[in-house]
Amino acid sequence: MASNHESTRISYSSSESLKARSELFERLQNYQATPEEMERSLGLFVRGSLLARFFGIREVYEKIVNKPGIIIDLGTWRGQTAVLCENLRAIFEPLHLNRRIVCFDTFEGYKGFSSKDKPSEIHKDGTYKVQQDYAIYLQDLLEIHEKNNAMGHNFGKHKVLKGDCREKLKEFFATNSHEVVALAFFDVNSYDPTLKSFEMIYDRLVPGGIVAFWQLTRESIPAEGMVYATEIMQKYKHEIFRSQFYPGLCYIKKEGI
Ligand SMILES: C[S@@+](CC[C@H](N)C(=O)[O-])C[C@H]1O[C@@H](n2cnc3c(N)ncnc32)[C@H](O)[C@@H]1O
Secondary structure, three states, X not given: OOOOOHHXXXXXXXXXXXXXXXXXXHHHHOOOOOHHHHHOOHHHHOXXXXXXXXXXXXXXXXXXXXXXXXEEEEOOOOOHXXXXXXXXXXXXXXXXXXXXXXXXXXXXXXXXXXXOOOOOXXXXXXXXXXXXXXXXXXXXXXXXXXXHOOOOOOOOOOEEEEOOHHHHHHHHHHHOOOOOEXXXXXXXXXXXHHHHHHHHHHHHEEEEEEEEEOOOOOOOOOHHHHHHHXXXXXXXXXXXXXXXXOOOOEEEEEOOO
């Protein structure tokens, strides 16, 4: 049964291409090959628009390779961005074992919609809930990726923190006063959590560090746009860019102080 959130309900694709997407996925599930052959042939089934998302993450990652600091995936959901970042770490900076990734999510879906937002049937508290114990699953999965990568004996670098990001970020920075941030991906999509998290993260963002927003210009999901237009643009010195490969992804670079 289809899940009730915008990634399954809102699409720029035509019905033909959505049908082709289903066909591709069905072929993945029914592919005839040995497990070894299948394991190394997964690219057969990665559709172009998903590949563009991977490229967008890579584009942003490249900007912070020469910057110190952790990576935050805020609103990690199933953790795909975090997993790709661990793999990009291993490709672009295999010896950089201090590039910790910290994932934040309630894992119980959106939390923090208020009168500032436009709640709808699919944008409301609870959307994107995943199965119980998913935080533990994701923590393990990140470790397995680390073990697969160069210098894989150094695993267990990354953290998955479950709860409202406004509280968890506060706790994280209070108990980790040494941590600075090189890159943060934002995707929590309600006004107050986006604003409060931005304020906390920007205080720890290194000069030249990046904050990336998945939904900055989406009309149907206006929280990031509102926070940017009414707060960030006025109060924080930065440059802004749009991803070359994944047009919805926008990112700001903190100006040196
Ligand atoms: C659109 S999904 C994220 C998709 C993910 N970034 C990706 O690229 O696949 C939004 C996520 O934000 C999480 N979220 C929403 N509000 C939150 C809050 N206040 N604190 C922590 N997580 C929150 C939801 O649980 C959900 O998993």
